[in-house]
Amino acid sequence: MKQDMVEQKLRIGLIFGGRSAEHEVSLMSATSVLAALDPEKYEVTCIGVTHDGAWLVGEDVLEAMKTGRAQSLHPAVLLHDPAQSELFCIRKQDTGRQLEMVTRLDVLFPLIHGTNGEDGTIQGLFELADRAYVGSGVVGSAVGMDKVVFKDVMRANGIPVVRSTLILRQDFEHRPEAAIEAAEALGPYPLFTKPVNLGSSVGISKCVSRSDLMEGLIEAARYDRRILVEQGIDAREIEVSVLGNEHPIASVPGEVLPSREFYSYESKYTDGTSELLIPAPLEEEEVRQFQDFAVRAYEACDCAGLARVDFLMEKRSRRIILNELNTIPGFTNISMYPKLWMASGFTYPGLVDRLIELALERKAQRDRTEHRFWRDG
Ligand SMILES: Nc1ncnc2c1ncn2[C@@H]1O[C@H](COP(=O)(O)OP(=O)(O)O)[C@@H](O)[C@H]1O
Ligand SMILES: [Mg+2]
Structure with missing residues (x-):
């Protein structure tokens, strides 16, 4: 037995x-x-x-x-x-x-x-x-990771994202003045420079002047062949956890109060003073809007299992902008992803069990797919 x-x-x-x-x-x-x-x-x-x-x-x-x-x-x-x-x-x-x-x-x-x-x-x-x-497949993972392709998928689905432009490292190195011009065409400073495929704010700079921008581009170019420049938004940072395969659900939104000028690597991991507000203080209608965008973004990327969807909410206008989607978000018992579910009725071990169930469900779905094509006669 x-x-x-x-x-x-x-x-x-x-x-x-x-x-x-x-x-x-x-x-x-x-x-x-x-x-x-x-x-x-x-x-x-x-x-x-x-x-x-x-x-x-x-x-x-x-x-x-x-x-x-x-x-x-x-x-x-x-x-x-x-x-x-x-x-x-x-x-x-x-x-x-x-x-x-x-x-x-x-x-x-x-x-x-x-x-x-x-x-x-x-x-x-x-x-x-x-x-x-556990988690998203090849496409969901790759699209979630690529900040440029991700934004294009959001735009195609009518989900608001920030104005941005892509600069190739090679082009920047050959013609820096053209890169600066393209970046400044986005609008007034501040601008953000980012490596396209990275996380944890590594290689990201907030640029308030042309010399900052030059430094930011050089810094981002250390980490990727492709550099993203974005219009900077004076924003609150709101995050939503999404869970599921075919019919995903969204948690209550949470808010991050970064300990620094922006949610940098230091502010995420070394200061230990960034605060999480759960639930985020928002109007009911805004909560629905965040959850709707989060689920739509998740579905548009064909995610599975889990993802944390991060937003910028412009302070002055309360305009909601989708910033990024993380398919393997921080998962310690004090991280935003599980904490949002704990505020939405799950226990931490219950959440882990559910992710494993979803992995098996997705595998069962895949197993139903035929890989050979037979034609009679
Ligand atoms: N366009 C922007 N406007 C204002 N702040 C931004 C912008 N882009 C990024 N930030 C700040 O930088 C942080 C990290 O950027 P993000 O795109 O989330 O990269 P990562 O994948 O490294 O987390 C954000 O949490 C936010 O604090
Ligand atoms: Mg982020």
Whole structure:
């Protein structure tokens, strides 16, 4: 009897760390999720991804990664072949390298923010391996990550976004004066400069003058081939959590009160003084508007599982502008995404359970899709 129960446990692969500036944030998110995964229901395998992109398994992976003792861990791989898509550990032998099976995984739970975790690349591997996984697929992840394509998709769906222009790093380096001219054509300062594909405010500058703009473009160009310049808005920052696959639901909106001039990397992670207001003080009609835009944005990008949708609300006019969509938002037990659901009737472990259910539901939907085309006669 006991044996049966053990065999029925769902095998979860929790993947964290990663090759991004949000590596440490990811370890914190994973700590909270791991604590919330009920050992009666789940058998969890932790997979730590290093800054260099190596996958590591072993004893107490999270602790080892946090304390920089990754030498005690073993390299691991997930093969793309659906028939051999167990998690394997790579053992070095005298005769070469050998793959040793660690476990088969029923659901992969990627908790890597930003590069290679939130941008569709790891999701592509899960698709090839034909595994169930938490969160958005390749398209939703990639569109959510690309600040330029994302804004174009919003515009095509009638969802308001800020005025912006794209500048290629190569063009900026060859003709900086043309880049400055294109940026200044957006309107008066302040302007924001951003790498197109990044997060955690890394490489983002608020520019109040032409010399600032020049510096901002140089800074953003360090992190991406493509640079986005946006009109700066004097705004409140409102965030909505969305949950679901085919028919997603929206949480109550929350508000961030950044500790600095804007919600910069320092203000997000190092000062520890940015405040979250839950629920955000808003009119009823505004709440509905935020929730409607959040769900529409989510559906337009074909998201699944979860996303946090972030808005700017112009202080003077109360105009609502959609800023960005994060498909793997911060997930510690004090992060905005889960806290908004806790204010909307979920418990933290209940939310984690629901995400795993949604991963299995999405996999079942995918399994119904035919991949061969037969024509009679
Ligand atoms: N157009 C803008 N106007 C005013 N503030 C902005 C604008 N764009 C970004 N910001 C500020 O910069 C922060 C980070 O920008 P965001 O686009 O959310 O990038 P990230 O993906 O790094 O979080 C925002 O939370 C906000 O404080
Ligand atoms: Mg943001």
